[in-house]
Amino acid sequence: MPATRTLPTPEAVDLIGLTRKLAEKELAPRVTEAEAEERFPRDVFRTLGRAGLLSLPYPEEYGGGGQPYEVYLQVLEEIAAVWSSVGVGVSVHALSCFPLAAFGTDEQKNAWLPDMLGAELLGAYCLSEAHAGSDPAAMRTRAVRDGDDYVLNGAKAWTTHGGHADFYTVMARTSDERSHAISCFLVPADTPGLIADPPERKMGLTGSATATMRLENVRIPAERRIGEEGDGLKIAFAALDRGRLGIAAVATGLAQGALDHAVRYAQEREAFGRPIIEHQGLAFLLADMAAAVQVSHATTITAARLGDEGLPFSYEASIAKLVATDNAMKVTTDAVQVLGGYGYTRDFPVERYMREAKVMQIFEGTNQIQRLIIGRALRKDGRGALRVR
Structure with missing residues (x-):
């Protein structure tokens, strides 16, 4: 039987109904084949984006849905009950937008957040490394200041949407200290030197692309640092x-x-x-x-x-x-x-x-x-x- 939900507003009730209909019409007919063929359903995310489901927990002034987290999470439940790979993807996209939305300057948010919260772009979040999955303070990916730019080198493991995302929120070391040594950067997917390895061969969530992202002399403007140096952790x-x-x-x-x-x-x-x-x-x-x-x-x-x-x-x-x-x-x-x-x-x-x-x-x-x-x-x-x- 469907989950029993208590929702704060009539709008939230309608939103759950919309999500359930989209899941039944757009997701359910495709999930078995896509998972069996290990095919990333990029167009599904555009469909969800155009329905406003990729930006729910973010402010309306930047193109978000302005919904509380309790509503957004129940939307995720409805999606994942039909297609978990897509549910994970929506969660990761929201995660990749959070640093800019919560820690970016007004100028940064006005410049980039509306597009990130719109229907067409998909984000990825680069924190883990092969040797530092549970200890992010031990990461080795490095960002070195060079004039008005940063140059990033390293590798980020287990990146959901790796090779398919339009932007990557990347954590990188800017100091040799253990504390206050990590900084956050917003890296466009078409930046030279940002390379996706072949996707991992996984036992589940095979419709979700997961890959190591390599950063080889990736040069980005310093204005793409989110927060102050050392605020990354x-x-x-x-x-x-x-x-x-x-x-x-x-x-x-x-x-x-x-x-x-x-x-x-x-x-x-x-x-x-x-x-x-x-x-x-x-x-x-x-x-x-x-x-x-x-x-x-x-x-x-x-x-x-x-x-x-x-x-x-x-x-x-x-x-x-x-x-x-x-x-x-x-x-x-x-x-x-x-x-x-x-x-x-x-x-x-x-x-x-x-x-x-x-x-x-x-x-x-x-x-x-x-x-x-x-x-x-x-x-x-x-x-x-x-x-x-």
């Missing part, structure tokens, strides 16, 4: 709080899609003279799956509402990412079990859901990193009980 961590909520929402939508398919199958498939959903053992399994989806949704929206109110939410974002992605792995695994042998074949989509769920526990900070963040907060602040803020 501060910007990156602020962006990741929101990115983690994006992935929590995608994982929740993925789990919802798997649950919906498992329930439909259990209603139609018969064993011992009656639908298998009427057998208690299977009904209990489906009940646990439904409870996990609801918990993921509630945890994610609670964190989003804190952020919408201007309150700290890093701790809650880590909890949401941890809970939603672990639940997605469990729910999708159980969906395969519900379908039995058919669930293990590619004739049904639940095996794909299961493969897609695995990476949710890894990117935007592994779930082991989320546990470290949560544990540190408990040690520092004694966060054990619910508090009124």
Whole structure:
């Protein structure tokens, strides 16, 4: 059954309805073939952009949707319930726009943000490196000031939309110090020296292009630095709080899609003279799956509402990412079990859901990193009980 949603405005209700219709009409007919052929659906993002779905959490004055994060995340859930690769792509695009929107000067935002939030451009976010996935302070990509320019050299791993994006938000080292050593840059895709490696061969999300981006003497004007020199990690961590909520929402939508398919199958498939959903053992399994989806949704929206109110939410974002992605792995695994042998074949989509769920526990900070963040907060602040803020 579809997720039960509480939305703040009639406009938000209409937005969810629009997203659901687009997902059914534009995404559902294409997802199986595109994932099987590992084909990046660039035109789908243009369709979503023209519907206003790529810019929802950003100010209307720059062409955004002006929606609170709690609404944007529920849109992500609807998309990911049908096509997770596209849900991840929408989340990454929003992530790539965040540094400019939150830390750029008025002049920078007026110059670049409207195009970035429009329908035609797609962004990518370059933080991780092959040797520094969970420790961004150890990155080696370097930006050296040369007059009115910076020259960037290095390699950025695991770049979603790598080779397909129109702009790249890049974190690079501008100092040899460990702290205040990273800066943020906005790099157009057609900049000479910015090169995409062949895409990674992944077990899931095969419709999403992921590649290492190499920067070989990439020269950009100094005006394309976002924030002050050394502000890069501060910007990156602020962006990741929101990115983690994006992935929590995608994982929740993925789990919802798997649950919906498992329930439909259990209603139609018969064993011992009656639908298998009427057998208690299977009904209990489906009940646990439904409870996990609801918990993921509630945890994610609670964190989003804190952020919408201007309150700290890093701790809650880590909890949401941890809970939603672990639940997605469990729910999708159980969906395969519900379908039995058919669930293990590619004739049904639940095996794909299961493969897609695995990476949710890894990117935007592994779930082991989320546990470290949560544990540190408990040690520092004694966060054990619910508090009124």
